[in-house]
Amino acid sequence: MTALSVAGLHAGYDPDLPIVKGVSFDITRGEAVSILGPNGAGKSTMIKAIAGLVPCFAGHVRLGQTDVTGLASHHLVRNGMGFVPQTENIFTRLTILENLQIAAQLLPKAERAGRIAAMLDMFPDLAARPGELAGALSGGQRQMLAAARALLTEPQVLMLDEPSAGLSPKLVGQVFDTLRRISEAGVTLVLVEQNVRAALTLTERALVLVDGKLAHDGPSETLHDGKLLGELFLGHRTAEART
Amino acid sequence: MNPQAIIDGLIAGSTIGLGAIGLTLTYSILRFANFTHGDFLAWGAYLTLTVAGVLGGLAAGLGAPVYPFSFGWGLPLAMFGGVALTVALTLGLDRILFGKLRARGADAIIIVMASFGASMALRSLLEFIFTAKPAYFTKALQIAKPLGLGMRATPDQLLVIGMTAVLVVVLHLLVTRSATGRAMRAVSENPSLAGVYGVNVENVIRVTWIIGAGLACIAGVMAGLLVQIRPYMGFDLLLPLFSAAILGGIGSIPGAMLGGLIIGLAEAFAVQIVGAEWRAAISFVILVLVLMLRPQGLFGQKGA
Ligand SMILES: Nc1ncnc2c1ncn2[C@@H]1O[C@H](COP(=O)(O)OP(=O)(O)OP(=O)(O)O)[C@@H](O)[C@H]1O
Numbered sequence: 420m421t422a423l424s425v426a427g428l429h430a431g432y433d434p435d436l437p438i439v440k441g442v443s444f445d446i447t448r449g450e451a452v453s454i455l456g457p458n459g460a461g462k463s464t465m466i467k468a469i470a471g472l473v474p475c476f477a478g479h480v481r482l483g484q485t486d487v488t489g490l491a492s493h494h495l496v497r498n499g500m501g502f503v504p505q506t507e508n509i510f511t512r513l514t515i516l517e518n519l520q521i522a523a524q525l526l527p528k529a530e531r532a533g534r535i536a537a538m539l540d541m542f543p544d545l546a547a548r549p550g551e552l553a554g555a556l557s558g559g560q561r562q563m564l565a566a567a568r569a570l571l572t573e574p575q576v577l578m579l580d581e582p583s584a585g586l587s588p589k590l591v592g593q594v595f596d597t598l599r600r601i602s603e604a605g606v607t608l609v610l611v612e613q614n615v616r617a618a619l620t621l622t623e624r625a626l627v628l629v630d631g632k633l634a635h636d637g638p639s640e641t642l643h644d645g646k647l648l649g650e651l652f653l654g655h656r657t658a659e660a661r662t
Numbered sequence: 663m664n665p666q667a668i669i670d671g672l673i674a675g676s677t678i679g680l681g682a683i684g685l686t687l688t689y690s691i692l693r694f695a696n697f698t699h700g701d702f703l704a705w706g707a708y709l710t711l712t713v714a715g716v717l718g719g720l721a722a723g724l725g726a727p728v729y730p731f732s733f734g735w736g737l738p739l740a741m742f743g744g745v746a747l748t749v750a751l752t753l754g755l756d757r758i759l760f761g762k763l764r765a766r767g768a769d770a771i772i773i774v775m776a777s778f779g780a781s782m783a784l785r786s787l788l789e790f791i792f793t794a795k796p797a798y799f800t801k802a803l804q805i806a807k808p809l810g811l812g813m814r815a816t817p818d819q820l821l822v823i824g825m826t827a828v829l830v831v832v833l834h835l836l837v838t839r840s841a842t843g844r845a846m847r848a849v850s851e852n853p854s855l856a857g858v859y860g861v862n863v864e865n866v867i868r869v870t871w872i873i874g875a876g877l878a879c880i881a882g883v884m885a886g887l888l889v890q891i892r893p894y895m896g897f898d899l900l901l902p903l904f905s906a907a908i909l910g911g912i913g914s915i916p917g918a919m920l921g922g923l924i925i926g927l928a929e930a931f932a933v934q935i936v937g938a939e940w941r942a943a944i945s946f947v948i949l950v951l952v953l954m955l956r957p958q959g960l961f962g963q964k965g966a
Pocket residue numbers: 432438456457458459460461462463464465613
């Protein structure tokens with residue numbers, strides 16, 4: 420079963436200068452996929468376009484069976500999309516609990532308290548002080564809150580944009596451990612990462628985006644030695660080893 | 663110094679505070695300084711006056727003053743109608759003007775200029791429909807009763823102060839405790855992230871207009887009841903409203919109310935000390951001082 424399907428996607432901030440130029444891929448339910456690529460390749464733009472935050476100029480995005488192309492982000496959440504942006508991904512002036520409560524508002528009233536409790540169970544760092552302002556959390560804890568918020572509504576697909584950016588190596592380990600647990604629980608995971616080695620060990624498949632186009636789509640092992648990846652990033656090779 | 667200035671200041675401050683709450687909410691959630699907000703006060707007063715006239719025509723007894731106040735049941739009833747019509751006016755204006763600019767991603771400065779134009783149009787329209795001649799909710803006169811310590815107030819004035827206090831508490835609880843309030847605070851921090859959390863930002867914007875317009879109408883009726891109704895009554899309050907909102911800290915409801923009371927009191931004392939012709943300068947002086955010394959205001963977040 421396809422969880423997320425992207426077909427011929429063109430997207431960006433200005434229709435005359437698309438940043439994402441014709442990207443297509445399908446992600447199967449339960450799969451974990453990395454999206455790699457050099458800085459400025461358009462990874463964030465693409466993932467935001469899929470999440471309904473950046474205009475799509477052409478192509479289609481399907482979540483499960485539903486065509487969600489161009490839908491506003493709050494509609495996408497209702498259709499099973501969980502998205503954690505690269506920066507500013509929590510409300511710092513709200514408490515930890517309030518951050519979770521806002522997300523829980525989408526659930527039927529009877530389920531809200533239970534799902535919030537389940538998230539606090541999953542992330543003990545957050546459970547320790549739910550009434551504290553989220554702005555007081557450390558970088559790693561912020562990523563945990565962001566992930567908890569996105570998971571709370573049990574999305575079909577969870578997309579994270581560089582969850583390990585700016586974190587100390589120890590925290591990177593913690594964040595990836597959490598993501599592994601999430602993936603093992605059966606959640607479809609799409610992970611944009613600069614931290615190539617950690618991303619490749621977590622996900623079974625990797626897409627490489629260079630200059631707004633897919634340069635590679637294949638099993639993570641094919642990129643492990645780093646040579647192919649280096650060449651891809653520099654733009655010497657394209658579109659090989661497609662599955 | 664005459665202690666009566668305290669009462670005068672609290673009364674003027676109630677109107678300014680209620681108006682400033684609407685202004686601070688639209689500022690923090692829609693992210694632009696809305697120059698039409700003063701005119702919403704004036705429109706609220708005139709729309710209520712119109713509804714009261716219709717009600718009075720239907721049932722003459724509604725106009726008879728209810729002791730100890732100077733007005734009858736017709737006025738509070740009419741105010742419900744006035745609030746509904748003022749809300750309709752702001753939602754209509756959002757649909758044909760602000761919402762269109764927002765959807766197009768227009769810069770805040772463009773939206774501010776649009777609100778400035780809309781403000782002038784709304785005011786001219788009032789003058790055209792109702793003429794510039796002052797109007798009154800009631801012809802009854804009231805005697806101010808002594809409150810002790812050399813202060814006096816009419817029952818109408820005390821009612822205005824009491825009603826303001828109730829509204830501010832209710833609104834503060836709504837914003838700090840309810841799901842709607844949480845969504846409003848989320849949108850004011852980061853609208854696009856609010857969408858990612860599943861919040862329908864356009865709904866939050868509608869709620870903001872409804873609250874802002876409702877309070878503006880009530881403030882306009884209060885000012886109209888205690889002073890008089892004029893097409894320029896809201897425009898003349900614009901500077902005090904902005905000063906109060908910024909003094910309180912953009913986005914803060916208690917801040918806007920406190921800011922309003924401080925401006926009202928400062929004006930009342932200034933009138934006694936330096937003369938009535940300086941009243942208008944007070945808001946300006948306070949605005950400049952706040953912007954220079956504490957731009958985030960009393961309760962505002964730094965960098966907000
Ligand atoms: N809000 C914006 N408005 C206009 N152009 C933008 C905007 N955000 C990004 N861009 C442009 O889009 C291009 C791709 O940026 P994007 O952030 O998608 O890259 P990325 O692959 O995520 O890079 P990084 O690895 O550094 O996060 C860049 O040229 C950038 O300048």
